[in-house]
Amino acid sequence: MRILHYALGFPPWRTGGLTKYCVDLMLTQKEQGYEVALLWPGRIGLIDKRVRIRKRENWKEIGSYELVNPLPIALDEGILNCSAYTAAVDLKVYARFLEDFRPDTIHIHTWMGLHREFLEVTEEMGIRTVFTSHDYYGLCPKVTLFHGGMTCDEDHNCADCVRCNQTALSLKKITLMQSPLYRRLKNTHLLIKIRQKHRKEFF
Numbered sequence: 001m002r003i004l005h006y007a008l009g010f011p012p013w014r015t016g017g018l019t020k021y022c023v024d025l026m027l028t029q030k031e032q033g034y035e036v037a038l039l040w041p042g043r044i045g046l047i048d049k050r051v052r053i054r055k056r057e058n059w060k061e062i063g064s065y066e067l068v069n070p071l072p073i074a075l076d077e078g079i080l081n082c083s084a085y086t087a088a089v090d091l092k093v094y095a096r097f098l099e100d101f102r103p104d105t106i107h108i109h110t111w112m113g114l115h116r117e118f119l120e121v122t123e124e125m126g127i128r129t130v131f132t133s134h135d136y137y138g139l140c141p142k143v144t145l146f147h148g149g150m151t152c153d154e155d156h157n158c159a160d161c162v163r164c165n166q167t168a169l170s171l172k173k174i175t176l177m178q179s180p181l182y183r184r185l186k187n188t189h190l191l192i193k194i195r196q197k198h199r200k201e202f203f
Helices: 017-031 091-101 116-125 159-167 171-177 180-185 189-202
Strands: 002-006 035-041 052-059 062-068 105-108 128-131
Touching (some): 002 017, 062 091
Parallel strands (some): 002 035
Antiparallel strands (some): 052 062
8 A cells, every 4th residue: 555644744854743643653654564655845945936746865764755835834833924825736736746656545644835736636536535633723823722821712703813823924934944954954053042032932
């Protein structure tokens, strides 16, 4: 069986519960004899905005495919520019990839970065597709349904959501954080300190 996963990426670039779960699952499936690969949202081009999928070096015998120019990756920072997160793409981008890889099953672990056209193609091709929700991203742009020290039981007709998302990262910052350069430097002492400061202020 050929299984394609979609998640945020491999460690050490990506961390957290979603990544750990996905990696553990893929490694177990690989041990059981399945052919496993991960499609993940990669770099966002400054000039070349063409959406494409590139084969990258395998990670522990797991196939690695980078989605170039995905939708922006909000993580838990929120969303300001809604249109950027709902942009359309040519169906052929995903159709060509899936025709080539021919997965029997697709397991989606997050909607971040993924165009809705991906699901349209999987449905058209009749590929079994499942989704595991690791957070509240489909309901809450900040993924937690938690703000100001309290759970979000009432959004007051989205007024609270608008206020909560005013601190979302700009598209320029998201582009930088999706870059190969940031990927290489993410775990340097300086960037770790900057992230720690940001997270302290964030919470």
